[in-house]
Amino acid sequence: MLSVTILGNNSAIPAFERHPTSQVLQNNEQSFLIDCGEGTQMQMMRYKIKPSRINNIFISHLHGDHYFGLIGHLTSMGLLGRKNPITLYAPESLQAIIELQLKVADAHLPYPLHFHSLDNEGILYEDKSITVRCFKVYHRIPCWGFLFTEKRNPRRIDIDKVKEYDIPVSFYDSLQGGMDFLTADNRMIENELLTVEGVHAKSYAYCADTIYNEEIAERVKGADVLYHESTYLDDLHERAASRFHCTSREAARIAKKAGVKRLLLGHFSSKYEQLEAFLAEACPIFENTELAIEGTTFLV
Amino acid sequence: MLSVTILGNNSAIPAFERHPTSQVLQNNEQSFLIDCGEGTQMQMMRYKIKPSRINNIFISHLHGDHYFGLIGHLTSMGLLGRKNPITLYAPESLQAIIELQLKVADAHLPYPLHFHSLDNEGILYEDKSITVRCFKVYHRIPCWGFLFTEKRNPRRIDIDKVKEYDIPVSFYDSLQGGMDFLTADNRMIENELLTVEGVHAKSYAYCADTIYNEEIAERVKGADVLYHESTYLDDLHERAASRFHCTSREAARIAKKAGVKRLLLGHFSSKYEQLEAFLAEACPIFENTELAIEGTTFLV
Numbered sequence: 258m259l260s261v262t263i264l265g266n267n268s269a270i271p272a273f274e275r276h277p278t279s280q281v282l283q284n285n286e287q288s289f290l291i292d293c294g295e296g297t298q299m300q301m302m303r304y305k306i307k308p309s310r311i312n313n314i315f316i317s318h319l320h321g322d323h324y325f326g327l328i329g330h331l332t333s334m335g336l337l338g339r340k341n342p343i344t345l346y347a348p349e350s351l352q353a354i355i356e357l358q359l360k361v362a363d364a365h366l367p368y369p370l371h372f373h374s375l376d377n378e379g380i381l382y383e384d385k386s387i388t389v390r391c392f393k394v395y396h397r398i399p400c401w402g403f404l405f406t407e408k409r410n411p412r413r414i415d416i417d418k419v420k421e422y423d424i425p426v427s428f429y430d431s432l433q434g435g436m437d438f439l440t441a442d443n444r445m446i447e448n449e450l451l452t453v454e455g456v457h458a459k460s461y462a463y464c465a466d467t468i469y470n471e472e473i474a475e476r477v478k479g480a481d482v483l484y485h486e487s488t489y490l491d492d493l494h495e496r497a498a499s500r501f502h503c504t505s506r507e508a509a510r511i512a513k514k515a516g517v518k519r520l521l522l523g524h525f526s527s528k529y530e531q532l533e534a535f536l537a538e539a540c541p542i543f544e545n546t547e548l549a550i551e552g553t554t555f556l557v
Numbered sequence: 558m559l560s561v562t563i564l565g566n567n568s569a570i571p572a573f574e575r576h577p578t579s580q581v582l583q584n585n586e587q588s589f590l591i592d593c594g595e596g597t598q599m600q601m602m603r604y605k606i607k608p609s610r611i612n613n614i615f616i617s618h619l620h621g622d623h624y625f626g627l628i629g630h631l632t633s634m635g636l637l638g639r640k641n642p643i644t645l646y647a648p649e650s651l652q653a654i655i656e657l658q659l660k661v662a663d664a665h666l667p668y669p670l671h672f673h674s675l676d677n678e679g680i681l682y683e684d685k686s687i688t689v690r691c692f693k694v695y696h697r698i699p700c701w702g703f704l705f706t707e708k709r710n711p712r713r714i715d716i717d718k719v720k721e722y723d724i725p726v727s728f729y730d731s732l733q734g735g736m737d738f739l740t741a742d743n744r745m746i747e748n749e750l751l752t753v754e755g756v757h758a759k760s761y762a763y764c765a766d767t768i769y770n771e772e773i774a775e776r777v778k779g780a781d782v783l784y785h786e787s788t789y790l791d792d793l794h795e796r797a798a799s800r801f802h803c804t805s806r807e808a809a810r811i812a813k814k815a816g817v818k819r820l821l822l823g824h825f826s827s828k829y830e831q832l833e834a835f836l837a838e839a840c841p842i843f844e845n846t847e848l849a850i851e852g853t854t855f856l857v
Contacts, residue, residue, distance in 0.1 A: 271633075277629075295596065295598070295625075295629040298570075298595070299576070299595075319661040321629060325595075325625075325628055328621060329595040333569075337570065351661075353657065361619040361698075362620050364620075398663050
């Protein structure tokens with residue numbers, strides 16, 4: 258099961274009790290932290306996110322509203338005696354900032370902090386249950402989107418059938434992988450007879466700060482949930498473009514073009530106290546849109 | 558009028574909804590920010606502190622719980638279009654950290670940020686109403702205390718008397734400064750006849766992270782309010798010393814030795830959910846002790 262919890266949904270300056278950007282994606286094995294604006298460690302406490310489960314952290318770009326909370330999270334983990342490694346996927350310069358901040362404090366993390374510099378599109382992380390890819394988005398400074406895709410077996414064992422045909426348990430993995438079964442007396446039992454269609458592998462796409470760019474729709478095609486920045490409303494679409502941001506309508510156009518199932522809007526400008534208008538403008542273009550409200554957990 | 562508002566009172570890791578260290582000292586002219594842990598800009602919003610009034614920021618040392626919120630405050634001021642300069646008094650290395658963080662964001666502050674490196678004890682800032690001095694405290698890395706002292710005229714004009722003796726208004730400042738008045742016919746009118754004792758000039762002393770050291774009592778002698786760190790309770794006095802921190806009893810001893818009027822305890826370890834025991838241990842040594850509870854404003 259894949260779910261995402263919103264810890265911060267505001268852009269640039271905190272306002273109206275909204276915090277700068279941060280989210281936690283969770284599956285049954287672990288949690289993935291996506292961006293880490295100031296106050297993220299406090300927001301984790303508020304919303305009962307266990308920081309100890311976070312082994313991988315993804316930072317989209319080096320504007321402060323996406324990473325000023327990172328050093329606090331990393332050092333707090335150290336003070337709490339963490340031993341498990343953390344891998345940080347981020348633009349290269351972040352490593353020097355962290356090292357300088359540790360150095361002036363004469364501080365040493367008691368766990369290994371691995372740094373993976375974001376340079377090229379492609380796979381960043383992979384285990385038996387999930388793959389994480391990064392792709393370019395288009396902001397004033399280099400910025401990256403992230404695509405989290407579950408790994409699922411395309412076929413699922415049909416328990417009645419495998420009993421009926423007396424298939425050995427050791428062959429179940431091969432069956433789930435799509436193989437046919439050859440009996441001792443050389444009869445071929447086709448995979449489709451022994452399995453049913455597997456559970457759909459879910460995917461979550463995260464697009465932080467970016468100007469409207471249809472190439473993004475290619476990268477996030479068919480995602481179950483797309484989070485897309487939506488800093489402004491449509492009347493400010495020129496300001497949005499000039500600052501390499503999007504409006505809610507533009508986010509909805511990307512969602513529609515990408516054929517995703519659901520759209521989450523976030524990264525709201527601190528101009529806006531009320532957020533309903535973001536939905537009102539996006540829904541006519543892409544109906545299944547929701548606001549990424551802080552503290553909400555969305556099942557992917 | 559001098560007052561201090563507590564924005565954060567916890568040490569190291571935020572816990573129990575307590576935030577890392579930050580305080581704002583205010584007089585009629587402006588506000589002084591003292592330390593700036595993560596989340597300070599949000600705490601200012603919560604407690605209605607106007608960040609625009611802060612022209613001078615004092616950072617005691619470069620452990621993260623005392624400055625990780627600074628870059629967020631500085632960049633937010635920039636995004637809000639601030640033009641007035643800010644002067645930052647801090648250990649030297651902080652300048653490189655801020656410059657690096659601005660550089661990677663391709664960001665430029667629209668106001669002048671002056672940096673004053675803390676190297677020697679002495680006067681940091683002075684205007685017509687207040688003087689700010691720094692003094693050494695004794696932590697694992699270089700750390701500074703700050704002493705804020707109001708300027709008050711030692712004498713105040715006695716309106717009835719100056720009318721009676723027909724003293725020109727242009728001489729009032731000299732009278733407040735203690736001078737006698739010489740009349741046109743060469744009569745000397747003594748200052749004490751024309752003035753009464755002035756309002757007491759208040760002082761506020763801030764001692765962040767430090768091991769117990771009686772030299773500090775010399776530096777803060779007679780302060781109206783002393784804020785002193787008090788990370789642990791007495792049963793952990795060895796741990797306190799080994800980490801260059803104090804217990805509440807040690808803070809009370811400094812207050813007593815310095816002959817201050819009032820003691821505020823803060824920088825509580827995240828070990829402690831309840832704080833009453835800090836008072837219980839300090840008050841038998843120094844009665845006029847209070848907990849630096851977040852959101853509270855103390856008149857100095």
